[in-house]
Amino acid sequence: MAHGDMAGQSLAWTDPNCPVARAVDVIGDRWSLLIVRDAMDGARSFTDFQQRTGIARNILADRLRKLAAHGLIAQVEAPSGKRRVYTLTAAGKDLFPVIVTLRQWGERHAFEAGEAHSVLVDEHGAVVPQIVPVAADGLSLTSDTTSVRRRT
Template identity: 80%
Template sequence: MARDAEGRSPAWTDPTCPVARTADLVGDRWSLLIIRDAMDGARSFTDFQQRTGIARNILTERLRKLVAHGLLTQVDAPSGRRRLYALTEAGKDLFPVIVTLRQWGERHAFEAGEAHSVLVDDNGTRVPDLLPTAASGSPLTSDTTSVRRPESGAALT
């Protein structure tokens, strides 16, 4: 289980909800932008600060939290003079979340025709929209799914 910078288990907003736990870990603006930038090659404190414009004290706290919760790890720079940040497997697993947020923003956070960045693959082709699908391949929506809550603390699979 993820722990805070002092080694304590976090106080979960809603202990049985994966969305709430995820929001508790990375749901603030700065944490998501740090993860986004790490996915785009940012590695040093300076990289993150320049790309986001975040205040140093807030960046320090968010980096500590992301390391403590296993989303980033610190590694030695090739020069050995400072530490860099790298995504862990858990951090890399947020890629579809970042892509989905980006695609939602492209559809709903810009006026028609307003310029914005575009995510492309290695061939320069725009990444297609991510859409959840059922095992049968049919599209899933909030109208075609439901949440099954655990009974008396039992884990669901």
């Protein structure tokens, strides 16, 4: 949402000039990211999200409304036509690299050595390789080799 208007509420951006701050304002809480993760993994109904996350119904309803207001999910008719289900929009699907990067960071830093955890695999069963930002010339980028250019 270009103007920060969410279902009639004005959203005060944490830092109106920073794309990271704006993104965190929209999807930065734990539940929103887990809902997006589960939608990417096939969750479609309110019950699906509640069972997968263990989130309280009122918090889930609030986060689904927020994600819909920001254009990350939408409600569509279920194939059966008996109810509506949630689906990721193009903007929601654009979060895939963010979810993968968070997952990979978690694999490296949130588990003890040898501790069991799930892994992300491609359609052939191969573990998804580490995501590494690269420059136009193909060289790896890090926080040491990049800087933020402020626009006035």
